[in-house]
Amino acid sequence: MEYPIFQSIVNTIDSSLNKRNINVTTFKTWEESKINATGLEIFIDLSNSTNHLESLSINFDWDRFREASLARQLNGTGNHPVLQSETFAETKVDPVIDIEVTWHFREDRCQPQQTNGDANYRIQKASEWMDHASREVNELLLTDDIITRWHLEIDGDQHGKYLNAINLISYFQYSFQGLSSLSDVQKFVERKLIHILFRAKRVVTIVDDTVHEHAA
Numbered sequence: 443m444e445y446p447i448f449q450s451i452v453n454t455i456d457s458s459l460n461k462r463n464i465n466v467t468t469f470k471t472w473e474e475s476k477i478n479a480t481g482l483e484i485f486i487d488l489s490n491s492t493n494h495l496e497s498l499s500i501n502f503d504w505d506r507f508r509e510a511s512l513a514r515q516l517n518g519t520g521n522h523p524v525l526q527s528e529t530f531a532e533t534k535v536d537p538v539i540d541i542e543v544t545w546h547f548r549e550d551r552c553q554p555q556q557t558n559g560d561a562n563y564r565i566q567k568a569s570e571w572m573d574h575a576s577r578e579v580n581e582l583l584l585t586d587d588i589i590t591r592w593h594l595e596i597d598g599d600q601h602g603k604y605l606n607a608i609n610l611i612s613y614f615q616y617s618f619q620g621l622s623s624l625s626d627v628q629k630f631v632e633r634k635l636i637h638i639l640f641r642a643k644r645v646v647t648i649v650d651d652t653v654h655e656h657a658a
Contacts, residue, residue: 444524445473445480447512447624448504451539452482454628455502458635465490467497478506489548492646494653496546500638503540506530512537517623537618543642544593545649547608552653561602568605575652579610579645586641589613610649614638 452471459466468485482502488495510530513522515537525531553568560566572592583590595607616634621627 444506445504445509446522447509447516447519447627448480450624450628451502451504451631454631455482455484455635458632459484462639464639480504488646492650494548494551494650495646496548498642498646499542499544499546500642501542501544503542507533507535508537508539511535512618512621512627515618516621516627519624538615539618541614541616541638543612543614543638545610545642545645547610547649547653549605549608552608553605557601563602564604565596568608571649571652571655572608574655575610575649578648578652582644582648583612583641586614588615610645612641612645 449471456469459469465487466484467487468483471480471482473480481504484500486498486500488497506524507530510522510524510527510533513519513525514531519525552571553564557563576590576592579590590610590612593607593609593611594605596603597606598604614634616630618627618630621630
């Protein structure tokens with residue numbers, strides 16, 4: 443196993459999710475040896491718990507350089523396999539984990555089905571609730587010092603333009619700098635996961651209410 447520390451992080455996340463009433467539909471790791479990267483992909487079904495969202499995805503990104511950096515930092519990991527390579531043993535990077543959280547919306551419920559004759563009507567109505575939601579979401583996530591953006595895809599039919607993909611994406615980053623044991627890492631990961639899940643739930647409430655108020 444080339445990423446035993448990251449695998450421990452994955453196990454911690456899996457255990458934490460299993461303790462909660464969360465409908466996880468996808469939980470899988472990936473590895474790309476050509477770029478020395480690995481990660482974890484999670485999808486949570488929201489279709490039965492919200493009116494306007496389909497799912498929540500959380501992606502954790504990691505690599506050998508960060509694995510090596512953290513292995514040198516922790517007690518008891520001096521024999522970590524990646525440290526046997528001079529290339530990775532000497533790397534000097536901050537052991538941070540990158541996390542992408544994406545809220546996937548149900549496009550059919552987030553914009554009018556009919557137009558008023560204006561080819562841009564449906565997109566304009568969707569823009570109204572997105573602008574309102576953005577203000578509240580940015581205020582909620584202000585203390586996290588993260589980047590949040592919308593990903594939209596536009597298509598058209600005989601009535602004009604409409605959105606065929608609506609995703610809200612937030613990028614979190616946490617550093618393991620200063621932690622001294624694998625147990626510390628596991629506790630830190632669980633705390634941050636709970637924080638992200640709490641934030642994600644609040645965002646769901648904000649956007650669900652905002653769409654209901656502005657998109658009809």
